Amino acid sequence: MRLRRRPLRPREQVLGRRAPGDSFLHRAPAGAKVLVLALVTVVVLLLRDPLVGVAVVGLVLGLTLLARIPVLMLLVLIRRLWIVLAVLAVLQWILNDPATGTEVLARILACLLAAQLLLLTTDPVELVGVLRRVLQPLRFLGLRPGRVALAALIMLRAVPYLADSFHMGAQQARARGLERDLRARTVPLLLGAVDHARNTGRALNARGIEEA
Amino acid sequence: MSQSPSETSHAREGTRRTRGRNSSQDIALIGVFAALIAVLAFTPPIPVGNFGVPITLQTLGVAITGLVLGPWRGAAAAGLYLVLGLLGLPIFAGFVGGFGVLAGPSAGYLLAFPLTALITGLLARSVLRRGTVRWQAPLLFLAALAGSFLATHPLGILGMSINLEVSLREAFFFDIVFWPGDVIKSLVAAGAAALVHRAAPWILAMR
Numbered sequence: 001m002r003l004r005r006r007p008l009r010p011r012e013q014v015l016g017r018r019a020p021g022d023s024f025l026h027r028a029p030a031g032a033k034v035l036v037l038a039l040v041t042v043v044v045l046l047l048r049d050p051l052v053g054v055a056v057v058g059l060v061l062g063l064t065l066l067a068r069i070p071v072l073m074l075l076v077l078i079r080r081l082w083i084v085l086a087v088l089a090v091l092q093w094i095l096n097d098p099a100t101g102t103e104v105l106a107r108i109l110a111c112l113l114a115a116q117l118l119l120l121t122t123d124p125v126e127l128v129g130v131l132r133r134v135l136q137p138l139r140f141l142g143l144r145p146g147r148v149a150l151a152a153l154i155m156l157r158a159v160p161y162l163a164d165s166f167h168m169g170a171q172q173a174r175a176r177g178l179e180r181d182l183r184a185r186t187v188p189l190l191l192g193a194v195d196h197a198r199n200t201g202r203a204l205n206a207r208g209i210e211e212a
Numbered sequence: 213m214s215q216s217p218s219e220t221s222h223a224r225e226g227t228r229r230t231r232g233r234n235s236s237q238d239i240a241l242i243g244v245f246a247a248l249i250a251v252l253a254f255t256p257p258i259p260v261g262n263f264g265v266p267i268t269l270q271t272l273g274v275a276i277t278g279l280v281l282g283p284w285r286g287a288a289a290a291g292l293y294l295v296l297g298l299l300g301l302p303i304f305a306g307f308v309g310g311f312g313v314l315a316g317p318s319a320g321y322l323l324a325f326p327l328t329a330l331i332t333g334l335l336a337r338s339v340l341r342r343g344t345v346r347w348q349a350p351l352l353f354l355a356a357l358a359g360s361f362l363a364t365h366p367l368g369i370l371g372m373s374i375n376l377e378v379s380l381r382e383a384f385f386f387d388i389v390f391w392p393g394d395v396i397k398s399l400v401a402a403g404a405a406a407l408v409h410r411a412a413p414w415i416l417a418m419r
Contacts, residue, residue, distance in 0.1 A: 034299055041311035081306050088317065091376065091386075100377050107315050108375075115310020118300045127299050134299075147239055151292055154243025155250070159303070162244075162251040182400045186269070189248070190276060190404050194412050197244035201237030210236055 019120040023067035030126035031133060037118050041111050050099060053106025060113045069120055077116045078109075085109075128152045132212075146211025153212055154200055158193075165192040238285055241415070245281055245289040246296070249273035249325075250303040270305050271364060272397045274325045275356040278332030279405035280415060286333035291326040320371020324363045332359030340409060340416055348409070353402035360394050 019026075025033075044056055064074050078085065088108070092101030128149055135145040169188035170179070178184040204210070252273035278286040293303065302309040304322065313319055335355035339348065365387055373383040409416060 037300065038311050041314060045315055077308070081308070084306065084317075088376070091378075095376075095378055095382065104375070104377055108312075108317075111310070111312030111315040112308060113312075115300060115308070115312035118310055119302055122300065124301055127296070127301060131295060131299055147235070148292070151239045151243040151246070151288075152296055154240055155246040155292060155296065158244045158247035159250055162247050163254065166251050166255065182396065183403060186252075186272065186276075186400060187404050187407060189251070190280075190408060191411065193244050193248045194280070194408055194415065197241045198237075198412070198414075200244065201234065201240035204236035204240060205234065210239070 018123065019069040019073050021068055023069070023121070025063065025067040025069070025117070025121040028121075030122050031130045033118050033122060034127070034130050037114055040114050044107055044110050048103060048107065050103040050106050053103060053110045056110035057106065057113060060110070060117055064117060067121070069117075073120055074113060074116055077112060081112070124156055125153070128156070144211060150204075150209070150212035158196060158200075161196060162189065162193055165189055241281060242285055242289045242292060245273075245277045245286075246293040249277060249290065249293045250297075253303065253305045254307065268305065268393070269397070271321075271328075271360065271394065272401055274328050274364075275332060275359065275398060275401035276405060278329035278359055279336045279352055279356060279401055280408050281329075281333065282337045282416065283330050283333030286329035287326045290329040294322060294325055297322070315375060317372050317376055318368070319375055321364055321368035323371070324367035327363040327367070328359040330359075331362055332356055335359070336405070337416075345410075349402050349406040352405050353398055356398035356401045357395070360398060365390075365394075 040056060044052055060074070061071065064071055085105070085108075089101070089105060092104055096104070131152055132145045132149040135143060135148055139145065166185075166189045169192075170185055172188065173179050173181060173184040176184065249270075250273075252269040255269050257268045274290055277289050280286070281289060297303045297309050297313070298311055300310045304313055305318070308316075313322060332355050335358055336352055339351040339355060369380060369383045369387050372378065372386055373380045376383070378386075
């Protein structure tokens with residue numbers, strides 16, 4: 001038997017990428033963290049000052065150290081996005097003066113790193129709870145926060161399932177020599193998604209669940 | 213937030229005509245298709261065709277959602293994806309999430325998604341109600357293209373122009389890069405959606 005040329009890579013984990021620990025950031029209520037993140041983003045977006053952007057980046061790094069979260073878990077974001085960031089840097093260098101370019105890059109980095117810090121210390125299910133609370137004022141419009149929360153929970157559950165299904169579809173397409181055929185790679189995923197939705201809907205109906 | 217208009221009309225419809233409607237099934241479809249958009253957004257660009265042009269699948273999910281679910285449920289699914297991503301779930305392309313994306317170059321594209329799904333869904337629904345089966349796939353292709361060029365691209369250009377401090381003209385030229393891929397994605401989405409409507413007619417039968 002031939003040896004496997006490519007080693008088995010760990011599956012790309014999507015949700016639940018939490019930093020270990022039980023710091024003050026982990027214990028803070030999710031709603032408060034979302035609120036702070038929203039305020040920081042608005043301030044950075046409105047002020048458009050390179051100093052503010054750099055200051056927020058520093059603040060995020062400081063908080064990370066203070067909460068004893070591995071800084072590498074935060075900076076992994078830059079490794080994943082380095083192509084986008086590099087293209088942006090080149091574009092800014094060509095089109096704008098250095099001050100504006102620094103401001104744009106610092107602004108984007110500050111907002112993304114702050115969001116990453118929230119993510120590292122918060123459970124996705126808590127975020128669904130926040131969504132539900134945010135939507136409460138819209139009840140008089142006929143919106144039912146419970147239903148939205150149920151759809152959000154179904155989504156959280158479906159993401160790993162569909163990611164697996166997509167991965168398998170890609171392998172099947174490769175086995176048929178169709179790895180460059182977009183249809184061969186997406187149609188199985190789509191039909192799998194429809195099937196999953198059908199089964200989920202049946203399960204909810206059988207239990208009489210309409211909201212979470 | 214952005215999905216409130218869709219959800220409200222949804223609820224109103226529910227009270228008006230209850231026959232043949234199934235809200236649990238609708239909720240399941242909305243949740244699963246929001247997840248579908250997320251999964252397609254995660255995939256690294258894949259080489260397509262003889263030349264191996266890399267194509268990202270982020271907008272493919274939005275087009276498929278509109279074409280398959282119709283206007284209101286489609287917009288609700290895209291809105292759920294957008295709102296959860298903004299709240300901090302890492303479900304945008306590159307495993308990014310949070311309000312931070314509003315500062316990035318793709319902000320306009322992301323905010324356009326519910327509108328894109330709505331426009332595509334409205335056109336797709338009328339095609340599926342009136343059109344003959346033979347013309348279904350080509351007309352769905354036009355519906356997907358219309359949604360993309362009426363909502364995604366204008367808002368995307370606007371977002372780039374604001375966030376990257378460039379003129380609308382320059383942003384327009386950045387945007388042109390995405391057009392060929394967009395046509396290919398619309399073709400694939402139309403073919404796949406026509407297939408789904410034949411294989412699972414219950415999705416629209418409940419409408």
